[in-house]
Amino acid sequence: MENHLKIGELAERTGCLVETIHYYERKGLLPEPARSKGNYRIYNEEHAEQLRFIRHCRSLDMALDEIRVLLAFRNTPEENCSDVNILLDKHIGHVADRIEELKRLETQLQELRTKCQQSSAAKDCGILQELAAGEEAQPRKLGSHGGGCH
Template sequence: MQIGVLGQTSGVSPDTIRYYERMGLLGPPGRRANGYRVYGPAHLERLAFVRHCRDLDMPLADIQRLLHLLDHPADDCRDVDGLIDTHLTQVQERLQSLQMLAHQLEQLRGRCHGQHTTSECGILHELVAAAQGENCVCHGASPRMEGDV
């Protein structure tokens, strides 16, 4: 199949497929006499694996490592466990960070109710105050910026 068909079948754009080839995530395709790339079922399967890993928000370096391990079935799978454990920890840390961000935005949102002019907007007042180094409802004391005395 040509790259367009591979892209449609896998849901991955041709540009991304070429990028994955350059990164070594996909093996080189065969070539027709006219120079067109020809992909087979193995390319589609590998691309589906990469896409699924990307859907899990795994970095390409980790996917590369997983593909290497997949290509070496006699290797110890503790490396796979370690990659997933590390990724899970990173996701949990991001979730915690996002929860804190949501709380900060809720605090900020609570500063403005009803309909009035922007000059009376509590949210804008809080953002300006924080930009000027004052305490804000969402962060408390603002950290000093580099160069402040």
């Protein structure tokens, strides 16, 4: 007989919030659980394993659509996994792009930090003055510095 779990038990077993389990169900990432006579959701070990898989994918910053594709392959073990490799290669590219964006952001923040080298009255703070210059002025100025990072 399968081990039946209530949603709280599933959450505790997998380290996942109850709300997140419901969310993954709505998004079609977790199979619909059986219902008890009292209409409570009844989960099993398959749900726990799939939830752990989803959480691991999320820890690698994979999008729900990517996870959906990976789950489809996981659930059809005889399929060729070449598309899994392609998906992961694309994800690695997205991560590399984000790293570059974060490096540019770091450069912009470091430049902003140079605007105030010592404590003074807030009215004289170069960082606050630079931020107050407006959204339009700042990207042009910082963008010229960020251009050297490309």
